[in-house]
Amino acid sequence: MQVQKVAQDLGVSPDTVRYYTRAGLLEPNRNPANGYKDFSEEDRHRLRFILSARHLGFSVADIVQILEHADKGESPCQLVRQLIEDRLDEVNKRFEDMARLKGRMETAVEAWRTEPDHAPTGDMICYLIENFSEDT
Numbered sequence: 283m284q285v286q287k288v289a290q291d292l293g294v295s296p297d298t299v300r301y302y303t304r305a306g307l308l309e310p311n312r313n314p315a316n317g318y319k320d321f322s323e324e325d326r327h328r329l330r331f332i333l334s335a336r337h338l339g340f341s342v343a344d345i346v347q348i349l350e351h352a353d354k355g356e357s358p359c360q361l362v363r364q365l366i367e368d369r370l371d372e373v374n375k376r377f378e379d380m381a382r383l384k385g386r387m388e389t390a391v392e393a394w395r396t397e398p399d400h401a402p403t404g405d406m407i408c409y410l411i412e413n414f415s416e417d418t
Contacts (some may be wrong), residue, residue, distance in 0.1 A: 288321045302332055316317045
């Protein structure tokens with residue numbers, strides 16, 4: 283089946299299918315009659331797996347590792363468990379970073395609410411940012 287059909291069946295854009303093909307995660311055959319890439323049911327199943335893994339937060343590099351295990355006939359389950367724990371740790375750290383940023387932004391909004399506007403000077407572009415301190 284061609285790119286358009288695979289994309290339509292899985293609810294993604296043809297560019298998504300092409301991206302994972304360029305990344306080496308899909309290896310369609312070339313149709314000798316027209317030169318188009320011809321995706322098999324195995325490619326379709328593999329892409330469905332890739333999309334599910336991406337939905338869970340696995341990176342393309344993670345998916346490469348998982349597929350390498352599977353392609354060798356080895357169970358990737360232990361690797362998957364470790365990778366998802368690593369990704370969860372990363373998400374928790376980003377969440378904490380975003381919560382701190384949200385707090386700084388809320389502090390700035392409150393502090394700047396009544397501050398007057400000033401034109402830039404030779405020493406400052408925007409005094410609100412340059413004088414900002416969370417202790418304000």
